[in-house]
Amino acid sequence: MMHLDDGTLRRMQDEPLAISGVQQLHYDRCQDCQQRRARIATQAGSVERLLRTPALEPRAEAAFGRLMAGIQRAGAPRPLRWYQRWSGPGTAYARRLTRPALAVAVAAALLVGFTGYEVAPRLLTVFHPTRVAPVRVSASDLRAGQTLDYGTLTWTPAPPRMEQAASLAQAARRAGLPALTPGALPAAVGTTVSYATLGQATASYQFDSRKLARSAQSQGLHAAAMPAAVDGSVLVIDSGPSLVQVYGPLPEASGASPGSSAERPGLSESLPRLLIGETRAPTVTSTGASARQLEDYLLSQPGVPADIAAQVRAIQDPTSTLLVPVPSGLATSRTVRVQGVDGLLVDAGIGAGVVWQKGGIIYAVLGQLTPDQILQIAASLH
Structure with missing residues (x-):
């Protein structure tokens, strides 16, 4: 059997149960496919970290401080025309x-x-x-x-x-x-x-x-x-x-x-x-x-x-x-x-x-x- 392509190996990373039994059997016996999947997994992890959105943590005190600073600036003398x-x-x-x-x-x-x-x-x-x-x-x-x-x-x-x-x-x-x-x-x-x-x-x-x-x-x-x-x-x-x-x-x-x-x-x-x-x-x-x-x-x-x-x-x-x-x-x-x-x-x-x-x-x-x-x-x- 031919080696598994990169698309299949990438799919195994996201959906391990989505491949056929024949493909799984080849993967279990093929050292080359296993090494390629490891590289793909490393790349996928890097992309995930770059695209990860941090959890929203509201900071009411800091926002209120910025608001008050803006109000004070608005009340300061206006720049000369x-x-x-x-x-x-x-x-x-x-x-x-x-x-x-x-x-x-x-x-x-x-x-x-x-x-x-x-x-x-x-x-x-x-x-x-x-x-x-x-x-x-x-x-x-x-x-x-x-x-x-x-x-x-x-x-x-x-x-x-x-x-x-x-x-x-x-x-x-x-x-x-x-x-x-x-x-x-x-x-x-x-x-x-x-x-x-x-x-x-x-x-x-x-x-x-x-x-x-x-x-x-x-x-x-x-x-x-x-x-x-x-x-x-x-x-x-x-x-x-x-x-x-x-x-x-x-x-x-x-x-x-x-x-x-x-x-x-x-x-x-x-x-x-x-x-x-x-x-x-x-x-x-x-x-x-x-x-x-x-x-x-x-x-x-x-x-x-x-x-x-x-x-x-x-x-x-x-x-x-x-x-x-x-x-x-x-x-x-x-x-x-x-x-x-x-x-x-x-x-x-x-x-x-x-x-x-x-x-x-x-x-x-x-x-x-x-x-x-x-x-x-x-x-x-x-």
Whole structure:
């Protein structure tokens, strides 16, 4: 008789009485079939252990603990929304703008124009930008120097806040700005879009020599004496309203409290797929010191890099120039024509942006796209 096949030997493992007497007799006498059945039995045991389902053992106490933990998390402060993280007052990012170096280089920068924060220390008696110009900055420039307190910032009545809108039409009505729509967009941008607005805001910044002296003493720094023409002068800032359209997935909020370093995401996380923004050009007026007096004094203070000071002094008409910081070694910039006027294109490799001013409104298009794509989108706005 021929040897038993594997199927029969496997059946003997599950149903020992299911084989015929002849097959059983052969098996009892055949050493080869017995060895093969032993191997099959070992394999079957391994499969059984892998597929075995453990007995259900309810653990009510552990389940209740998880439930209570979830309830406590639900009652915790909600994570900040994307537009709150970009514009929340009192953040460490906004407070750093009171440094004189940043006041010079960043006060009138693109995102400051959109959020309306910390334009106060601008070195101008009357500031109403009609043109855009780059200022080269380095990471060390932005980190250098301690934070000196030159005076008091007061919002009237309160700092503005970003508010999300349900549609572009609603956002445009709320901000009183044109509802600009782009033409065809690159496929990478997607169709998901969010809208937000920022209302008009007024703030004042009063220079105070005594406050500066206390700030310098507490940090062990020597600050030049504040000129009499500057001491007590008040800068009045009018900014906004503003409107932004954000395309693509929004970065997740971390849940950090306002003002914490974790609140502001990294560049790759915070840069949107595409952002289209517009804001009324800000205006800054002074009750005392002239633009030249403020410029000469603040540019000579500790923490202002010499190269940034030289760039600001080289601007022919700072009262009408919006400065856009361009990171040295990380981005390049050039003047371009957009919507019939001169604008500034910044190429950072991982993304690009273009800024221009027209009819009293500052426009910007930026995102994780190529410079050519950014310019095409800017030209298609209507």
